[in-house]
Amino acid sequence: MHSNHNYSLKSNNSFNLKASCSRIFFPSSLIELQQLPDLSAENFYILGEGSNTLFVESQAPIIIRPKFNGIEVSEQDDHFIVTVGAAENWHDLVCFCLEQGIYGLENLALIPGSVGAAPVQNIGAYGVEFADFCQEIQWYEFASKAMHSITKQACRFAYRDSIFKQESYNKGLITQVTFNFPKKWQANLSYAGLDMLAKESTAEQVMAKVIALRSSKLPDPKDLPNAGSFFKNPLVSELDFAHLQQKYPTIPYYPQSNGEIKLAAGWLIDQAGLKGFRHGGVGVHQHQALVLVNYDSDLGTDIISLAKYIQRKVKEKFSVSLIPEVRMITHDGESAFSSLSDLNPIVDIQPTRGQVDD
DSSP, X not given: OOEEEEEEOGGGSTTOOOOEEEEEEOOOSHHHHHTSOOOTTSOEEEXXXXXXXXXXXXXXXXXXXXXXXXXXXXEOSSEEEEEEETTSBHHHHHHHHHHTTOOSOGGGTTOOSBGGGHHHHTOEETTEEGGGTEEEEEEEETTTTEEEEEEHHHHTOBTTBOGGGTTTTTSEEEEEEEEEEESSOOXXXXXXXXXXXXXXXXXXXXXXXXXXXXXXXXXXXXXSOEEEEOBOOOEEOHHHHHHHHHHOTTOOEEEOTTSOEEEOHHHHHXXXXXXXXXXXXXXXXXXXXXXXXXXXXXXXXXXXXXXHHHHHHHHHHHOOOOOBOSEEEETTEEEOOSSSTTSSOOOOOOOOOOOOOO
């Protein structure tokens, strides 16, 4: 393990914002994890590839960036067990599985980030979630300096949530993920965009379609810095949805098993007139309103101001609150800002619509 002082994080966040940390550690073994200094009294953040991270300020806390790599496959009679290091790239894992004839993750193709970050958010797309194939997580606990195996059930996965964002937050870090993929496979074509495929479509065909859909909507962070979907799709009660549907008959919706209704945050932002909206060096993407993009700003506060503006406009029009999906980091560490109201500076922007660059 090596550490660096005054380390630049500009290339370690997909918003491409200027930020640096006083120290950064790259542990790649249990011994190196045990050699980490006691950070219980310090502000720190566990960073993957930075694809879902917004550095709000130029000074970040101490960073731990795990470097556990490797993929192992074990074949059983009716399923595959795949064990993956936390630092492996998620999309690379999806491609590897398909090359090995292991199916299930194809709907999650092209999601940016590391494998170790996937369970924290319980990433999902096109009708599939990480939790659908998770068997267990290897997790290093800082206090005991020991490794623990956490079962899928103990992870308490929910929509964009897990135990790692709740009571286990910053009490340890994920080093390895174990998946269970049944050999009996059927294409999941339940989500809009995939339902046009034939029922007998192969996993490769599903993956190709997912990549085409995502590429048509989502800008490549290398070309236009962004962190993917900035807001979660909001959940509302059946009663609240009935009122919304009466007023907006074409509103997209997705019934949940608990009786709640999931709405499409991108549609709400679009209907609020904000698709392609730009303020200074940041804006809302012209093809996907759920994505906030950085054209030429170095300041995380510019993104925050824009996000607050979007929240307010959507709330005014639909009486629905948007909650950020992106993890926001200040020099004090990560904070769960459901409304962004606690983040400074509080800027009441009223920009005019400007020309959005391609």
